[in-house]
Every structure is written in C-alpha cells, then in structure tokens.
Amino acid sequence: MRVYHLSHTDLDGYSAQIVTNFYFKDIEFFNSNYGKEIDAKFNQIVSLIEESLYQDESKKSLILVTDLNLSLSQCECFEKKAKELNAKILLLDHHQSGLECAKKYPWYLLDSSRCATLITYEFFSQILGEDSDLGEFVKMVNSVDIWLKDDIYFEFGKVCLGLVAGAKEINSVMFTKESREYIFYLLKKAREFMGKDNAHIKLDGATHGLKKEFFIDGDDDTLSNLISKYVVEKLTQDRAKFEINYLDKKGILTYNIGNTSVIGNDFLVANPDIDFFLDVTSRKTMSFRANGNADVSQISKHLVGGGGHINASGGFYAGFKDGYIYEDIRSQIAGLIKTKTESIDESK
Structure with a gap:
C-alpha cells in the first residue's frame, strides 16, 4: 500500500509527516495551507493514484490528511473520489472547526485535546509499535501546538515553531521535495x-549554523551565497522544467525565488546559453535579469508595461493569479508571452 500524506505547513503539520515517515516506507508527502490549496494538492494526489492504477490495477492507496480541517463540500468530494480510486481516506486533526465533518464522516477523526502530531503518533504506534525517542519529540510538538506553558518542552517547542516558520530558504512551490527535506533536516538536528x-x-543560538550545514557542499561561505549556489544547481539540474521562451530568447522562470539579483546573476553566469532570468511573485511583481544576451527593459515593457535597465528590469502583472503548483504559474506566464508575441507576428 502506498501512502499519500497531506499535511499543514507548520511545525505540527511537518512533524506529523516525520511520524509517518518513521512508520512507512512507501509514502509521498504533500503540504498545504487551508482553502483552495487543499483542493489543488488533493488533485495532485488523485492524479498520482490514477497513474499508479494505470500501471498496476491492484495497487492499494491510503490518502492521509493531518493537521488540516476540511469543509463539508471537500469531505463529500474527497470521499467520492477516493471510492472511485478504490483508495482509503483517513483524516487526523484537532481543529474544533471540523466538528460538523467529524460527526458525518467516520474517516474524519477529530480530537481537540491533542495536536495532530500526537494524534498521528498514537494512532500508528498502537498498531506498529512505540518508539521512545520519537515519542519525546511528539510530546514537545504537542506542548507548543496546544500551548502547554508549564510543560518542560514548551520553550524548546517555541524555538522549533520558529525554526519551521523561518525555513523559507528553499521555495516550496518550485522545489517542493527539497523544501520539505530541508525542514525535516532542521527538525532532526533540533532533536539532538x-x-x-x-x-x-x-538551539536558538545554533540555528544559523544548522541552516548553513544543510547547504554547505565544499567550502564554507555566507548563508546567502550558499543558498544561491544550491538554488542555481537545482535550477540547472532541472532546466527543462523551468525554461520559457520570448521570441528567439531563452529564459528561466522562477516563482518567489527571493534575492533575485544574486540568484539570477549567478544562474546566468553558470548557464551562459540562457538569455534572461524572470522571477514572478505572489505580489504580482516581475523581476527580470540578463547578462548581456537580452534587453530585459524592452521585454518587461512589452509584456507588462515595465522597464528599467538592459540587464535588470521589473514590472507589475496585474492579471497574475497566484497559485500553489509551479506548472500552473508557468502556464500563466507562457500564456502571457504567447499572447504578446503573437501580436508582434501579426503586425509583420
């Protein structure tokens, strides 16, 4: 049986996945905030199960949701889809807002007295066996998530809470797996x-060093430079996924990459055949970088009425709709470029 585990994006959400990662080997993780993002990630899971069934009709699947409460309409939709896929669905949560769903659906297990990580651990440890070290970690998460201020782990839990919240160095939309592995790594180190x-x-004093440890691959450097090197290597390794074209110019599209000047320029130096670097953000802004191969001031002006310098420009894409899946974001930008460049072709 393959487990598809969808969980929240905070300490409790990732820690519940650390628990299931301990107990299951055939497992794939997804993370989401509330609302429409849950639907987007669930649809990803559905697609993967459909692909799995295409290869092996007898393959069994479990859709596990933790630290996320669903609406009644989502429950109805998810249950129906799971039945169509011959998959089991199980939700382990502690948010009281899911009470109505818990009363209606037997697979919706709600307990507001414990955090989701503790619920998940106690559920699976009763079946698969307890682990003392993991159990102590779970107690720590519970102490801070339900705010047990007198608990011995509470202050430590607060630091871990910030550790996860501040782990923004790897973009979770572009590098979903790597971002999660980074958070798992930080929490593993924290447990020590x-x-x-x-x-x-x-732990608070060591946090900066722990982050650098993850990114160091060779010589030491500033955290900013180490992150840039890491991201540039990831972009280079999977270039085909991120490439876009503007007329005869080849570019790379990123989303909320952060530190665009450093990462953009480092990438273009490492990949001289790429003409421009474009980062679009959830604030609808677009940042363009080039290294002498393209005039991004003209590209940004043409696409969104932006401007700036030949090698560094920006603009505002008012029609951009923020998303949770990189491919959806790339599709929007590719569509914008296609529309704008078609008008050039028609005018010739």
Missing part, C-alpha cells in the same frame, strides 16, 4: 538538543 541544559537557548 533535547535533554540538554537550556536546550531552547542552545
């Missing part, structure tokens, strides 16, 4: 501090 005197203070 548990049991030490003033563990919360020591």
Whole structure:
C-alpha cells in the first residue's frame, strides 16, 4: 500500500509527516495551507493514484490528511473520489472547526485535546509499535501546538515553531521535495538538543549554523551565497522544467525565488546559453535579469508595461493569479508571452 500524506505547513503539520515517515516506507508527502490549496494538492494526489492504477490495477492507496480541517463540500468530494480510486481516506486533526465533518464522516477523526502530531503518533504506534525517542519529540510538538506553558518542552517547542516558520530558504512551490527535506533536516538536528541544559537557548543560538550545514557542499561561505549556489544547481539540474521562451530568447522562470539579483546573476553566469532570468511573485511583481544576451527593459515593457535597465528590469502583472503548483504559474506566464508575441507576428 502506498501512502499519500497531506499535511499543514507548520511545525505540527511537518512533524506529523516525520511520524509517518518513521512508520512507512512507501509514502509521498504533500503540504498545504487551508482553502483552495487543499483542493489543488488533493488533485495532485488523485492524479498520482490514477497513474499508479494505470500501471498496476491492484495497487492499494491510503490518502492521509493531518493537521488540516476540511469543509463539508471537500469531505463529500474527497470521499467520492477516493471510492472511485478504490483508495482509503483517513483524516487526523484537532481543529474544533471540523466538528460538523467529524460527526458525518467516520474517516474524519477529530480530537481537540491533542495536536495532530500526537494524534498521528498514537494512532500508528498502537498498531506498529512505540518508539521512545520519537515519542519525546511528539510530546514537545504537542506542548507548543496546544500551548502547554508549564510543560518542560514548551520553550524548546517555541524555538522549533520558529525554526519551521523561518525555513523559507528553499521555495516550496518550485522545489517542493527539497523544501520539505530541508525542514525535516532542521527538525532532526533540533532533536539532538533535547535533554540538554537550556536546550531552547542552545538551539536558538545554533540555528544559523544548522541552516548553513544543510547547504554547505565544499567550502564554507555566507548563508546567502550558499543558498544561491544550491538554488542555481537545482535550477540547472532541472532546466527543462523551468525554461520559457520570448521570441528567439531563452529564459528561466522562477516563482518567489527571493534575492533575485544574486540568484539570477549567478544562474546566468553558470548557464551562459540562457538569455534572461524572470522571477514572478505572489505580489504580482516581475523581476527580470540578463547578462548581456537580452534587453530585459524592452521585454518587461512589452509584456507588462515595465522597464528599467538592459540587464535588470521589473514590472507589475496585474492579471497574475497566484497559485500553489509551479506548472500552473508557468502556464500563466507562457500564456502571457504567447499572447504578446503573437501580436508582434501579426503586425509583420
């Protein structure tokens, strides 16, 4: 049986996945905030199960949802789809807002007295066996997630809460798997501090170094430079996924990449056959970079009425609709470019 585990994007959500990662080997992870993003990620899971059934009709699947509460309409839709796929569905959550759903659907297990990580651990450990080290980690997550201020792990949990919230160095839309692995790594390292005197203070002081440890591959450098090197390598390894074209110019499209000047220029130096670098953000802004092969001031002006310099320009794409899946974002930008460049062809 293959497990598809969809969970929230905070300490409790990722920690529930750390629990299932301990117990299951054939498992794939997805993370989501609330609302429409849950639907988008569920549809991803459905597509993967359909693909799996195409290859092997006897393949069994479990759709596991943790630390996310669903609406009644989502429950109805998800249950129907799971039945069509001959898949099981199980939700383990602690948000009281899901009470109506929990009363109607037997697979919707709700307990507001425990965090989702503790619910998940106790559910699977009763079947597959307990683990003392993992159990202590789970207690820590529970202490901060349901705010047990007198618990011995509470202050340490607060640091871990910030550790996950601040782990923005790898874009989760573009590099979904890598972003999750990064957070898993930080929490694994954090667990090594548990049991030490003033563990919360020591972990807080060590956070910057732990982040650098993940990115270092060779010589030490500033965290900013290490991140840029890491992202450039990832973009280069999977260039086909991120490439776009503007007329005869070849570009790379990123989303909310951050530090565009450094990463964009580093990528263009490492990939001289790429003419421009474009980052679009959830704020509808577009940042263009080039390295002498394209006039991005003219590209940005033509596409969105933007402008700037030959090698560094920007603009505002008012029609951009923020998304949760990179391919959907790329499709929007490719559509914009196609529409604008077709008008050029027609005028010739």
